[in-house]
Amino acid sequence: MSTLLYLLAGVGLVAMGLHALFVHTHLLRQVLALNILSTGVFLLFIAWGSRSPADHADPVAQALVLTGIVVAVSATALALALAVRIKQTTGKSSLSDEADV
Amino acid sequence: MSELPWIVWAVLIPLAGAVLAFLWPAQGARVALLVWLGTGVAVLGLSLQLIQSGVQRYAVGGWHPPLGISLHADGLSTLMLLLTALVFGPIMLYALAYFKNPAHPFWALSLFLWTALNALFVSGDVFNVYVSLELLGLSAVALTALGGQARALVAAYRYLLASLLGSLVYLLGVGLLYAEYATLDLQTLGRVISLDPASAVALALMTTGLLLKTALFPLHFWLPPAHASATAPVSALLSGLVVKGSLYLLLRLWLEVFPTEATSGLLLGLLGAGAVFWGSLYALRARELKPLIAYSTVAQLGYPFLAFPMLGAGGEVVVVYFVLSHAFAKAAMFLAAGSVLLAFGHDRLSELRGLLQSLPLSVAAFALAGTSLMGLPPSGGFVAKWLLLQASIAAGQWLWAVVALLGGLLSAGYVFRILTRAIADPKQPAQPKAAFPMVELVALALAIVSVLLGFLALPVLRLLEVGR
Numbered sequence: 001m002s003t004l005l006y007l008l009a010g011v012g013l014v015a016m017g018l019h020a021l022f023v024h025t026h027l028l029r030q031v032l033a034l035n036i037l038s039t040g041v042f043l044l045f046i047a048w049g050s051r052s053p054a055d056h057a058d059p060v061a062q063a064l065v066l067t068g069i070v071v072a073v074s075a076t077a078l079a080l081a082l083a084v085r086i087k088q089t090t091g092k093s094s095l096s097d098e099a100d101v
Numbered sequence: 102m103s104e105l106p107w108i109v110w111a112v113l114i115p116l117a118g119a120v121l122a123f124l125w126p127a128q129g130a131r132v133a134l135l136v137w138l139g140t141g142v143a144v145l146g147l148s149l150q151l152i153q154s155g156v157q158r159y160a161v162g163g164w165h166p167p168l169g170i171s172l173h174a175d176g177l178s179t180l181m182l183l184l185t186a187l188v189f190g191p192i193m194l195y196a197l198a199y200f201k202n203p204a205h206p207f208w209a210l211s212l213f214l215w216t217a218l219n220a221l222f223v224s225g226d227v228f229n230v231y232v233s234l235e236l237l238g239l240s241a242v243a244l245t246a247l248g249g250q251a252r253a254l255v256a257a258y259r260y261l262l263a264s265l266l267g268s269l270v271y272l273l274g275v276g277l278l279y280a281e282y283a284t285l286d287l288q289t290l291g292r293v294i295s296l297d298p299a300s301a302v303a304l305a306l307m308t309t310g311l312l313l314k315t316a317l318f319p320l321h322f323w324l325p326p327a328h329a330s331a332t333a334p335v336s337a338l339l340s341g342l343v344v345k346g347s348l349y350l351l352l353r354l355w356l357e358v359f360p361t362e363a364t365s366g367l368l369l370g371l372l373g374a375g376a377v378f379w380g381s382l383y384a385l386r387a388r389e390l391k392p393l394i395a396y397s398t399v400a401q402l403g404y405p406f407l408a409f410p411m412l413g414a415g416g417e418v419v420v421v422y423f424v425l426s427h428a429f430a431k432a433a434m435f436l437a438a439g440s441v442l443l444a445f446g447h448d449r450l451s452e453l454r455g456l457l458q459s460l461p462l463s464v465a466a467f468a469l470a471g472t473s474l475m476g477l478p479p480s481g482g483f484v485a486k487w488l489l490l491q492a493s494i495a496a497g498q499w500l501w502a503v504v505a506l507l508g509g510l511l512s513a514g515y516v517f518r519i520l521t522r523a524i525a526d527p528k529q530p531a532q533p534k535a536a537f538p539m540v541e542l543v544a545l546a547l548a549i550v551s552v553l554l555g556f557l558a559l560p561v562l563r564l565l566e567v568g569r
Binding site for chain 2: 014021027030034037038041044045048049058060061064067068071074075078079082083085086089090095
């Protein structure tokens, strides 16, 4: 039962993250959207790793999520650094569509 | 000598070099050149081991799969490692002359990029692949941002979003596979996988994520701005090698893990055809040199996918040959475009009349690399198209050969847009700011290799057969 709850929450977070990533143009909101999306993916990993016997969860799934979190933190740091630089050079804090080649 | 685990050194040497160059930036260039030497030796050693005793495996820390992490190199991995070392070396020499700054952040970042590529090529499980893909994406984005101007920063940011989204979608697929089969090992997965709905969804997710990272039409939107606004050596790395990382992975997954299913391969072939036409049309309309070359990358990335419907029936060789010839040709073109930027401070096509008189070596590089992009004999591009023709006749799928021939005409169109202007008689010849013989020669050397690849088909195909 609780596994189903985690699964649903994971799917919900993934959907919210995807939606926000495509809808918002503000740099910070896009970084947040990606973080929500990745949290959703990690939650799904945890749910999938909670297989029987129910007294212990699959450690591999948890190790993968830990690694994933480290990767997500570094990616977020790079995204934020870039966002700050974009704000400093262009004065804008959201992506417009005319900035093409 | 033959007992050394060269496969480990091929990843460790660039990693150690990257950390060293990061901590000690003043010596960045020197470290990078040493790493080139060391990694070159490691990759050559690995190739010899492979030829002598077949597929190489290494269980990290002595822990064997399914518990531990295993490195794995067959003919395909080794070929990609060799390609990376061969393309990286000249680009580093070029960067030395281009940046004129041995302490430039380019060195540490490019070594991290090299680590990620090599780790990707020898990864034996789908999760290690994810970690290497992320390292690859992050270092590629940071390199793109080195351009510094607003255009490069925005392009790098878009690239980062696309890259992260691609990895997360891929990771979701990995999770599904793990939930079902309780293993991450590529070979084990290949043995136990069956085509039930959950696996089909997992495969679709992994493929979509990787296609986004490979920038296959219609998921290519992030590539042209990023590749066009990065500095020339970075553009050469991005177009020549980085997109090939995820393409390599797609090939391996489709060839060894996913159960064969014809219709999905057909879809990839059609997307590839779309890429060939879409990218070429935009390259024909571009007003500047680097965007033209970047859109040409979008088009050229379509060709390997034309062979995906024929995987297992000669298609895999076609994919590899397109990857090899495009890597050299496109690196050469971006480096030559960098020489034009250095010499004139701009790359507007309309003002490049008479380029032949001011930068003859760069024009030669454009012409030779162009031969390979068009697929004229005896270039590597010609061999790739020839193999595609053979495979499509053998499989009775003529469509792909027709697309490749039409695409050749279109690429002739955009290559000649550069060449006709270059050989035109200028009204008032533009004077280059200075002479850059080193920079021009490196681009020319890569272009020559892209043509010579046409003569190397046999050894390449033989190496590819190891472990197949």
